[in-house]
Every structure is written in C-alpha cells, then in structure tokens.
Amino acid sequence: MRDFFNPDRIVIGVESDRARDLLLQIYRPLLERLASHSSLLTPHSSLLTPHSSLVDPHSRLVVTDLNTAEIIKHAANAFLAMKISFINLVADLCEATGADVLEVARGLGLDPRIGPHFLQAGVGYGGYCLPKDLKAFIRIGEAHGVPMGLLREVDRINEERPSRLVEKLRRALWVLRGKTVAIWGLAFKPGTDDIREAPSLKVVQRLLEEGCLLRLYDPKAMEAFRLLFPEEGGRITYASSPEAAAEGADALVLLTEWPEFRDVDFRALRGRMAVPLVVDGRNFLDRDYLCSMGFEYYGMGRGRGRGE
Numbered sequence: 001m002r003d004f005f006n007p008d009r010i011v012i013g014v015e016s017d018r019a020r021d022l023l024l025q026i027y028r029p030l031l032e033r034l035a036s037h038s039s040l041l042t043p044h045s046s047l048l049t050p051h052s053s054l055v056d057p058h059s060r061l062v063v064t065d066l067n068t069a070e071i072i073k074h075a076a077n078a079f080l081a082m083k084i085s086f087i088n089l090v091a092d093l094c095e096a097t098g099a100d101v102l103e104v105a106r107g108l109g110l111d112p113r114i115g116p117h118f119l120q121a122g123v124g125y126g127g128y129c130l131p132k133d134l135k136a137f138i139r140i141g142e143a144h145g146v147p148m149g150l151l152r153e154v155d156r157i158n159e160e161r162p163s164r165l166v167e168k169l170r171r172a173l174w175v176l177r178g179k180t181v182a183i184w185g186l187a188f189k190p191g192t193d194d195i196r197e198a199p200s201l202k203v204v205q206r207l208l209e210e211g212c213l214l215r216l217y218d219p220k221a222m223e224a225f226r227l228l229f230p231e232e233g234g235r236i237t238y239a240s241s242p243e244a245a246a247e248g249a250d251a252l253v254l255l256t257e258w259p260e261f262r263d264v265d266f267r268a269l270r271g272r273m274a275v276p277l278v279v280d281g282r283n284f285l286d287r288d289y290l291c292s293m294g295f296e297y298y299g300m301g302r303g304r305g306r307g308e
Helices: 017-036 066-097 101-109 129-143 149-173 199-209 222-228 242-246 259-263 266-272 287-292
Strands: 010-014 061-065 180-184 213-217 236-238 251-254 277-280 296-298
Touching: 010 017, 010 066, 017 061, 061 066, 066 101, 066 129, 066 149, 129 149, 149 199, 149 251, 149 277, 149 296, 180 199, 180 242, 199 213, 213 222, 213 242, 242 266, 287 296
Parallel strands: 010 061, 180 213, 180 251, 213 236, 251 277, 277 296
Antiparallel strands: none
C-alpha cells in the first residue's frame, strides 16, 4: 500500500505567487523530511532554491496552475485504469489463443518503458478513485470538444469484467440456478473494507439473478456488504471463515486477493466442497498446486487447469 507520507511526487495547483508560497510553507516539514531520505529529489539537488517560492526543476515536486494540476490528477488515474483494462483485453486474447496472461504481463513489465505495475489481469478495478476520476476525465474532455473514445473503451472493458467471470462460471457448471457458490473477497482490494465500485457488487447481483445460493466471506468488508445484500435464508449467507463459505459449495469464486486465502488447507477444503471447482478472478491462487490437490481451476486469461 502506498504511504501517504512518502509520495512519489507532490503536485500543487495555485492561482498566485502568494498561494504558492503559503502552500510550500505548509508542506515544508514533509518536503524536508522526504528530501533527507532522498525520496523526492535527484542526487545532489535541493528542494528549494534560496528563494523559497522557486522550486528546483529536478525535484519531484510540481507547482503549477489549477487546471494543469487537475488534469495531472485525472490523467494519472485514467492511465492506470487504462493499463488494467489493457491487460484484461490481453487476457481475453490469451484465453482465445491458449497463451498465459501471467507470462505475457511479466514480459511486458520487464520493459522499463512499461513497468510491471497495474498489469494484473482479473475481474476489473474498483474503489473510489479510478472509476470516478476516469469518468470525470471523460466528461471534462467531451465538455471541451475532445473525443474521449479511448477512455470510454477503457471504462467499457472494465464494466464487462464481472459478466465475463460469471460466464466463465456458467461454462464450468453448465447450469447456475440452484448451485451453491462461495465468494471469497468482497472489498475492491485487500487491506480495506471499502466496497465502493467493487466488482463483487456486480458479480453477486448477477449470480443472484441467475438463481445461485451464495455464501460470502471477506475479512473486513462483510458488514458494509450486508447493508446492500442482507442475509436472506439460504440465498445469501455470510460465513465466519473462508472454509465455512466453501462448505458444500459447487464452486469457489475468488474476487479479492486477501493473503489469508493462500493459507487455506486446500487438501482438506477439497473434501468439504460438493464440487472442487475454483474460479480465480484475480489469478491469485497457485493453479498448479490446486490442480495437484484435485481442483478444477479457471483463471482470467489462463485457460483451464484440470485436477489430477
């Protein structure tokens, strides 16, 4: 998780020299601490010139006008969303051609012009920042007459990811109605209880519409999720553990890559499930290991792994 007090860069948007100087004074303790750790500066550079209002052009501090600062913020998150949708598009191509998206992403990430971050194929991005900023960026562009078709396609690809996962589950089970499905992970990412724009919202809704019986588990997000999807007889059940969620299930669907999910005793879990089937929406679990335990494994952009 990115540390708020150790940012990669700081962007300040101002309308006047006075505002610039006041903000630099406010940020000075943080900037000086970062400078002492060389996390914001290039070697042998100082954060500010002798005149405190002038910023060393070699630092990672950007002081600019309000419009530019706003575009920097929206463009950064739109670019990250684009990387995620791009690798998810590649994942679909990998499935069609028999390639493995994990190896493709590794090969891409070794190129320093691209880098490995945000190249994890899966069920799509969520949370507060990326979806909101992408849509805002599209609106800003179109309001000023700039075609934003590229970013609309980024959004479309992401919107379709939960449906693609549900279709993958349908192909594995043939019939979804009446099937018990365990859902591991409800938060949009591990380490939080935040479910805003989480892919789990759409996956759960689609599976309920298909007539599935759902058993949900998340280490932190169940209370928030319960407000939107209350427990309902055998149709929606909130489990006390990953293992309890998978008890008697016809399939296990992983939607959030919580580290504890890798620590589950899958040898024992196989005997507790009605059907040892895993649909890994994050390519998080070890496919070869699960297959050696007798599971049938479906990843995103990885094809199918058969149990022994």
